[in-house]
Each structure stands twice: as structure tokens, then as C-alpha cells.
Amino acid sequence: xxxxxQLVVTAFDLFYRHGIHAVGINQxxxxxxxxxxxxxxxxxxxxxxxAAVVAYRDAAYLEWLNARLAEGEQTVTGLIHTxxxxxxxxxxxxxxxxxxxxxxxxxxxCGEYGEPGHEIHRLCAxxxxxxxNMLADYLRRTGTxxxxxxxxxxxxxxxKEGAIVQAHVQGEKRAxxxxxxxxxxxxxD
Amino acid sequence: xxxxxQLVVTAFDLFYRHGIHAVGINQxxxxxxxxxxxxxxxxxxxxxxxAAVVAYRDAAYLEWLNARLAEGEQTVTGLIHTxxxxxxxxxxxxxxxxxxxxxxxxxxxCGEYGEPGHEIHRLCAxxxxxxxNMLADYLRRTGTxxxxxxxxxxxxxxxKEGAIVQAHVQGEKRAxxxxxxxxxxxxxD
DNA sequence: CAAGAAGCAGACCGATCTGTCTACACACAG
DNA sequence: CTGTGTGTAGACAGATCGGTCTGCTTCTTG
Numbered sequence: 001x002x003x004x005x006q007l008v009v010t011a012f013d014l015f016y017r018h019g020i021h022a023v024g025i026n027q028x029x030x031x032x033x034x035x036x037x038x039x040x041x042x043x044x045x046x047x048x049x050x051a052a053v054v055a056y057r058d059a060a061y062l063e064w065l066n067a068r069l070a071e072g073e074q075t076v077t078g079l080i081h082t083x084x085x086x087x088x089x090x091x092x093x094x095x096x097x098x099x100x101x102x103x104x105x106x107x108x109x110c111g112e113y114g115e116p117g118h119e120i121h122r123l124c125a126x127x128x129x130x131x132x133n134m135l136a137d138y139l140r141r142t143g144t145x146x147x148x149x150x151x152x153x154x155x156x157x158x159x160k161e162g163a164i165v166q167a168h169v170q171g172e173k174r175a176x177x178x179x180x181x182x183x184x185x186x187x188x189d
Numbered sequence: 190x191x192x193x194x195q196l197v198v199t200a201f202d203l204f205y206r207h208g209i210h211a212v213g214i215n216q217x218x219x220x221x222x223x224x225x226x227x228x229x230x231x232x233x234x235x236x237x238x239x240a241a242v243v244a245y246r247d248a249a250y251l252e253w254l255n256a257r258l259a260e261g262e263q264t265v266t267g268l269i270h271t272x273x274x275x276x277x278x279x280x281x282x283x284x285x286x287x288x289x290x291x292x293x294x295x296x297x298x299c300g301e302y303g304e305p306g307h308e309i310h311r312l313c314a315x316x317x318x319x320x321x322n323m324l325a326d327y328l329r330r331t332g333t334x335x336x337x338x339x340x341x342x343x344x345x346x347x348x349k350e351g352a353i354v355q356a357h358v359q360g361e362k363r364a365x366x367x368x369x370x371x372x373x374x375x376x377x378d
Numbered sequence: 379c380a381a382g383a384a385g386c387a388g389a390c391c392g393a394t395c396t397g398t399c400t401a402c403a404c405a406c407a408g
Numbered sequence: 409c410t411g412t413g414t415g416t417a418g419a420c421a422g423a424t425c426g427g428t429c430t431g432c433t434t435c436t437t438g
Contacts, residue, residue, distance in 0.1 A: 019301040021210035025426060035386050046426065108300030110358045112208040114291040125359050158368060162351030169299045170314050179347060182375060213395060224416050
């Protein structure tokens with residue numbers, strides 16, 4: 001793994017656990033064992049590193065979710081079941097790929113970059129849109145009618161965010177199961 | 190307004206807008222026009238101030254929500270309608286009492302204090318539990334059966350968190366309306 | 379071989395961080 | 409009258425912040 005990747009992975013780990021503004025550059029350097037000069041060779045500023053970390057998590061999360069959805073049954077109910085079982089695995093730390101659950105990195109990050117116009121905030125918004133798009137794609141493949149897919153994908157997204165927040169803030173680790181049952185009831189109409 | 194309250198209100202405003210770790214003590218002092226000695230007279234540390242700010246927002250939010258729910262129709266569907274209309278007002282900045290919408294302060298704060306054992310995190314969890322309890326209380330008064338009330342209150346809580354996240358991260362200001370429709374469909378069963 | 383990219387350690391910069399302290403002012407209760 | 413509580417302004421301390429820079433090494437590539 002090259003130094004750039006080492007920095008991004010280490011920074012993600014620390015940012016995810018403690019928040020972005022709570023973690024200093026020097027801490028990232030110490031943990032990753034990379035020299036300061038090297039960091040500023042790859043990134044023009046801390047914020048550029050933050051952007052790279054968001055992009056890294058974006059790619060990792062979408063890859064994981066896509067793999068999970070692809071291996072499930074390709075029906076509407078099958079997809080919903082697969083989605084919320086995947087979330088349940090995540091909440092209960094059965095996915096090494098995503099590291100220990102500390103809520104949604106993108107939601108947490110938007111808490112620190114609250115202005116909707118900020119670049120970091122926009123990257124987070126784009127991630128959430130990408131997730132809903134992915135869900136819509138899978139729904140479309142099941143043969144659901146077009147207007148219903150995007151509406152259902154939005155609904156699943158809303159339930160997913162709600163479950164993540166309840167799992168993180170309240171420690172309600174069964175939130176994915178609950179949300180999945182709600183989703184099935186809503187999709188039945 | 191005494192100096193202690195001035196500090197808390199100013200700190201909340203800055204924390205809510207920019208995040209907690211991004212705002213320094215000196216900035217709070219400058220904006221509030223309070224002396225540093227006075228701050229440390231009332232609070233033993235920045236974290237003690239943070240705790241007071243969380244408690245302040247907790248009280249303010251619960252008071253607002255309670256007032257809104259009380260003036261609505263006391264039926265299940267009436268309550269759901271009232272709840273999500275209130276959220277819609279919040280998301281679209283029609284509630285001066287809550288200041289400009291920047292997502293949920295408690296969710297944002299949990300992003301910065303990710304460890305579930307941390308005192309600040311626990312205060313946020315308690316707030317979320319208090320909201321669900323309030324919803325359950327109102328549902329109970331409509332004459333709904335006991336086991337159904339707590340389940341429905343949890344569901345409403347999940348939809349509420351999902352709507353808040355979508356409204357903040359995605360800028361989807363209609364999220365409360367969407368979530369309200371879902372809630373009505375779920376409650377109809 | 380030469381050049382440049384990528385790496386190291388860490389000194390250094392000015393700014394800012396949380397928190398302490400001095401010195402003084404005013405109000406109010408015993 | 410005299411302490412106590414609440415307040416002011418701001419110097420100060422020690423640590424840490426993001427970021428720059430020097431000097432040196434190693435690898436790769438034209």
C-alpha cells in the first residue's frame with residue numbers, strides 16, 4: 001500500500017472514530033508513520049485530505065453494498081430483505097470491510113460541515129444520492145414500473161438513514177430489522 | 190438574561206452551525222461579550238459547557254414539540270399529521286424558536302462524540318428517548334392499545350430521524366411530508 | 379548517468395487552543 | 409462593615425494547530 005493510501009486509511013479510521021476537527025494532522029502522521037512532507041506532497045491541505053477520505057469511504061461503501069445486493073434474490077421483497085440484513089450486519093460489526101460501526105461517516109461529516117454549499121458537504125450529499133440510485137437500479141431490474149422505483153428507492157433510503165441514526169445515537173442495534181419490516185409493509189401496497 | 194445563559198445560547202448557535210470542535214472558547218467569548226473568567230466561573234471546562242448546551246437544546250426542542258403536539262387533533266392520524274407538519278416547519282425555517290435548520294443538533298453531536306459511553310453521547314441518546322416517550326404518551330392518550338403505542342412511537346421516531354437526515358444531508362426539504370405519508374400508511378394497518 | 383518523483387526526520391512558523399491568574403468593580407446579605 | 413458572589417479586561421502559560429522548509433536518501437525512468 002502506498003503512502004497516500006496509508007494516509008487516507010489512517011485518517012478515515014481516526015476521523016470516523018473521533019470526528020474530523022478533533023483529529024490533528026500530527027496525530028494522523030504519527031499513527032500512519034508517514035512524514036509530514038509526504039502528506040503535503042500528496043495533499044495541498046487538511047481539507048484536501050478530508051475530501052480524499054470522503055471519496056475513499058464513498059467507494060468502499062458503495063462497493064460493499066453493491067456486492068451484497070447483487071448476491072441477494074432479485075425481487076422487490078428479496079432486495080429489501082437483503083438490504084436490511086446487510087445493514088444489520090454492519091450495525092453489529094459483522095463486516096470487517098467497513099470497520100467498527102460508528103454511525104454513518106457521511107452523516108457525521110455533514111454535522112461538522114453544516115453549510116450545504118461546502119464542498120465536503122456536497123460530496124456527502126452525492127454519496128447518499130448514489131446509494132439511492134443504486135437501490136433504484138436494482139429495483140428497476142426486478143421489473144417494477146419506473147415511477148414506483150424511484151419513489152420506493154427514496155423510501156428505502158429514508159428508512160436506512162433512520163435505522164443508522166437509531167443504531168448509532170440510541171445504540172438500538174436491532175434498528176435494521178425493524179426498518180426492514182417497515183419497508184416490507186410499505187412495499188406490499 | 191444572565192451571563193451563564195448568554196454563554197449557553199451563543200455556544201449553541203456556534204456549535205450548531207459549525208460543529209463543536211470547530212468552535213473555540215475565545216470565539217464564544219467574543220461573540221457573547223462575556224469574560225473568560227466568568228465562563229470558567231460557571232463551567233469547569235469546555236466539555237461542561239457542551240453538556241449544558243446539549244441540555245439547553247434538549248429542553249428547548251422538547252418544549253417546542255410538546256406545544257405543537259398538544260395543539261393538534263388528538264387522534265392517531267391527527268397526531269402523525271401534526272408531527273410531520275411541525276417537522277416540515279422546522280426544515281423550512283418557519284420556527285424561529287429552533288433557529289435556522291442545520292440538521293439535528295444531537296445527531297451532529299454524536300458524530301463528534303462517537304463513543305456510546307461518553308457522557309455527551311449519552312445525553313444525546315437520552316434526548317432521542319425522551320422524544321419517543323413523548324410520542325408514546327400522546328399516542329396513549331388517543332386510546333391506542335399499550336403494546337401498539339410504543340411500537341408506533343418507535344416507528345415515528347425512525348421516520349423522523351430519516352427525514353431529518355435527508356433534509357440536512359441531501360437538502361431534501363420535503364422529507365417531512367414524504368415521511369408523514371409513510372407514517373400514515375404504516376399506521377393504517 | 380542524470381533527473382525527478384517519492385520518501386524520511388524533524389526544526390520551525392505564526393496562530394490558536396484550553397485554562398489560569400491578577401486586579402478591579404459592584405451588589406447584596408449577615 | 410464586610411464578606412461573598414458575580415462580573416469586567418486581558419496578560420499569560422503550555423500545548424497543539426495547520427503548514428513550510430531544509431537536508432538527506434532511495435527508487436525509477438528516460
